[in-house]
Amino acid sequence: MSELFSALGINLKALLIQGANFVILLAVLTFAVYRPLMRIVAERRKKIELGVRGGEEAAKRIAEAEQIKGEKIREGESQAVAIINKGEAQGQKRSQEIVAGAEKKADYIIEEALATASKKKQEEMEKVALEAQALVKQALIKTVELSPEQIDEKLIHKALQQL
């Protein structure tokens, strides 16, 4: 065997030593480099997977949030439209009430003014009538004073006829 190696130019002893060196180097590299490196890679992959999953989750949640936001906006819009419609209806009703009240009040004021004017006119007419009556009475008294006997006689004769 050793002759074969010698014939091939291989030093068996050196080959064994080189083999032992290789095994030792492989063991050292396995424990010192490969395994830690593989652990780091595995951790890294795990982190990336987590990140990817988190991103997907976040995207999903964002989508859900967008959907909810859209729904809320639509709901808010419909509520706002309903509130605006209600407010418009109430405002219209209130304005109609105010206008009706104002018209009623205006009618009342006009009626009052007309009644007051009519009353004043009536009072003025009564006053004028009283003054006219007083003037006529005074004129009659003056006329009667000119010849009272004749008027007295005539009126007393009328009374005598009625008695």
Place this chain on the structure above:
Amino acid sequence: MKYPAAIYAKAFLEIKPDLKKFLMMVDKNGDFARIDKIIEAIESQSTKERGGHVVELEMARDVDQKLVDKLRKKFSAKDHIRTKINPNLIAGVRVTIDGERELNQSLQRKLTNLWHTK
């Protein structure tokens, strides 16, 4: 006023006291200021007792006595006739019987009727 005129009249007609004593009693009661009313009440009650009426003739001024006599003749001897001057009548006469019935032939009434006729 201590007593109404009607009470004095009733007392006077029932008791028929001496006139002087009656007047003193009225004065003592503090009612002498109303003696005209008391006399009117006595006249009214005594007229009613004998079945007559109290007639009041109101005129605006003193008129011819003949006219007044004509008016007086329209009533019986039982009636008591009072005459009064009331210038507010302006002219004519107002006859009131027992303070209830009235015949108003005065110019004042005619004017009032004129004002109230529409």
